[in-house]
Amino acid sequence: MTTPRVALAGATGSIGTQTLDVCRAEAGRYDLVALGASGRNIEPLIDAAREFGVKVVAVADTAAVAALEAALPACDIRGGRDALASLATEADVVVNGVVGFAGLDVTLATLRAGRRLALANKESLIAAGPVVRQAWRTPGAELVPVDSEHCALHQCLRANDNPSRVSRLVLTASGGPFRTHSAAQLAEVGIDEALAHPTWSMGPKITVDSSTLMNKGLEVIEAHELFGPGAPGGPGVPLDAVEVVVHPQSVIHSMVEYTDGSTIAQLSMPDMRLPIGYALAWPDRSAVASGRIDWSQLARLDFEPPDTTRFPCLALAYDAARTGGTAPAWLSAANEVAVEAFLAGRISWARIADVVAEVLDAHDGASADSVGDVYNADAQARRIATEVVDRSVGAGSSGRAS
Numbered sequence: 001m002t003t004p005r006v007a008l009a010g011a012t013g014s015i016g017t018q019t020l021d022v023c024r025a026e027a028g029r030y031d032l033v034a035l036g037a038s039g040r041n042i043e044p045l046i047d048a049a050r051e052f053g054v055k056v057v058a059v060a061d062t063a064a065v066a067a068l069e070a071a072l073p074a075c076d077i078r079g080g081r082d083a084l085a086s087l088a089t090e091a092d093v094v095v096n097g098v099v100g101f102a103g104l105d106v107t108l109a110t111l112r113a114g115r116r117l118a119l120a121n122k123e124s125l126i127a128a129g130p131v132v133r134q135a136w137r138t139p140g141a142e143l144v145p146v147d148s149e150h151c152a153l154h155q156c157l158r159a160n161d162n163p164s165r166v167s168r169l170v171l172t173a174s175g176g177p178f179r180t181h182s183a184a185q186l187a188e189v190g191i192d193e194a195l196a197h198p199t200w201s202m203g204p205k206i207t208v209d210s211s212t213l214m215n216k217g218l219e220v221i222e223a224h225e226l227f228g229p230g231a232p233g234g235p236g237v238p239l240d241a242v243e244v245v246v247h248p249q250s251v252i253h254s255m256v257e258y259t260d261g262s263t264i265a266q267l268s269m270p271d272m273r274l275p276i277g278y279a280l281a282w283p284d285r286s287a288v289a290s291g292r293i294d295w296s297q298l299a300r301l302d303f304e305p306p307d308t309t310r311f312p313c314l315a316l317a318y319d320a321a322r323t324g325g326t327a328p329a330w331l332s333a334a335n336e337v338a339v340e341a342f343l344a345g346r347i348s349w350a351r352i353a354d355v356v357a358e359v360l361d362a363h364d365g366a367s368a369d370s371v372g373d374v375y376n377a378d379a380q381a382r383r384i385a386t387e388v389v390d391r392s393v394g395a396g397s398s399g400r401a402s
């Protein structure tokens with residue numbers, strides 16, 4: 001058996017550095033051949049390139065190319081808009097750990113090259129679902145989710161061969177740091193509080209998304225794209241059968257209910273190295289455990305319904321999924337702009353949902369049949385979201401540092 005060649009896009013981020021951990025833990029099992037990142041943060045990229053002896057390093061920002069060439073003379077250094085997507089043909093498996101819409105080109109290039117996509121970058125699937133599904137039908141292309149909930153569903157779906165026997169997909173949500181906050185408390189939360197996730201350590205954007213429950217909303221759409229009607233090889237579960245339950249311990253990562261009432265759940269410690277290793281090893285498994293459950297310490301598993309009054313982003317995501325077309329792209333783009341504005345201290349946490357809602361109110365009903373449609377939708381939604389944010393700032397809705 002040959003050693004699978006792995007390319008890692010988003011190598012300097014939370015998913016990226018944990019992918020490096022997985023490759024270290026199973027030394028010799030994977031051949032890490034290429035790394036990619038934005039180019040804003042080159043020291044960790046250089047360190048990882050040297051440690052793993054990678055052949056290619058790609059950065060979106062061409063200004064970083066000269067410094068990388070000087071530090072890594074034996075590497076093929078690529079820069080520019082298409083640089084990360086060019087990694088797809090260098091490897092058998094591409095881990096997409098880029099954050100936000102910027103990950104779309106890597107997702108499409110990997111699937112179109114007929115390679116395995118280990119997908120953490122949920123935003124590309126949400127913004128461009130129909131286009132990604134088209135690319136996914138390329139002979140040889142595989143899509144294995146890295147998001148822990150979808151990795152859990154992927155595992156639970158292996159319990160039965162008849163897709164028509166799946167009745168419900170249940171995504172678990174930790175509830176984030178503000179699960180028990182009142183509406184009055186939510187109006188006052190600051191940036192540091194939103195960045196303090198109770199169970200997961202992740203990059204800033206997804207951590208804020210977890211605090212608003214937008215992350216769970218994005219994951220509902222992600223589950224719909226991966227396992228809904230028309231998804232290649234999936235069980236065709238309708239959107240209304242994709243549910244969310246709050247489970248603060250983050251030990252059950254999601255569940256599949258079958259027509260006989262059996263529910264199959266996947267349990268493990270909250271550690272992203274497990275789903276990353278799963279996507280790399282699939283259909284085999286990692287030989288190394290990423291944490292083990294100590295049943296003597298696991299006193300209880302709690303569940304409660306999500307509250308869409310205090311956390312309206314979850315309902316907004318269901319609405320966008322029902323609308324379809326470019327509505328999910330608008331939702332995701334508006335959210336990226338709003339979260340960035342919150343992290344810059346320009347708007348309050350509570351305004352994030354308002355910005356997304358206002359942008360979705362302006363949605364033009366366009367479809368998402370081509371990459372061009374998706375790029376136009378993203379640009380249009382960002383423009384409107386920026387206007388809404390600027391108006392909010394003018395009206396005095398600023399964020400707090402802590």
Ligand SMILES: NC(=O)c1ccc[n+]([C@@H]2O[C@H](COP(=O)([O-])OP(=O)(O)OC[C@H]3O[C@@H](n4cnc5c(N)ncnc54)[C@H](OP(=O)(O)O)[C@@H]3O)[C@@H](O)[C@H]2O)c1
Nearest residue numbers: 010012013014015037038039060098099102120121202203
């Ligand atoms: N972190 C988790 O535990 C987790 C769990 C489930 C799903 N995810 C998903 O995985 C993705 C990554 O999340 P993260 O938490 O790892 O984010 P992160 O820590 O912020 O890392 C983001 C990575 O993307 C790169 N990047 C940013 N903008 C880019 C651009 N324009 N072109 C190329 N590369 C760019 C960054 O490079 P620089 O450092 O050079 O800027 C960095 O390597 C997100 O879609 C998130 O929703 C994450």
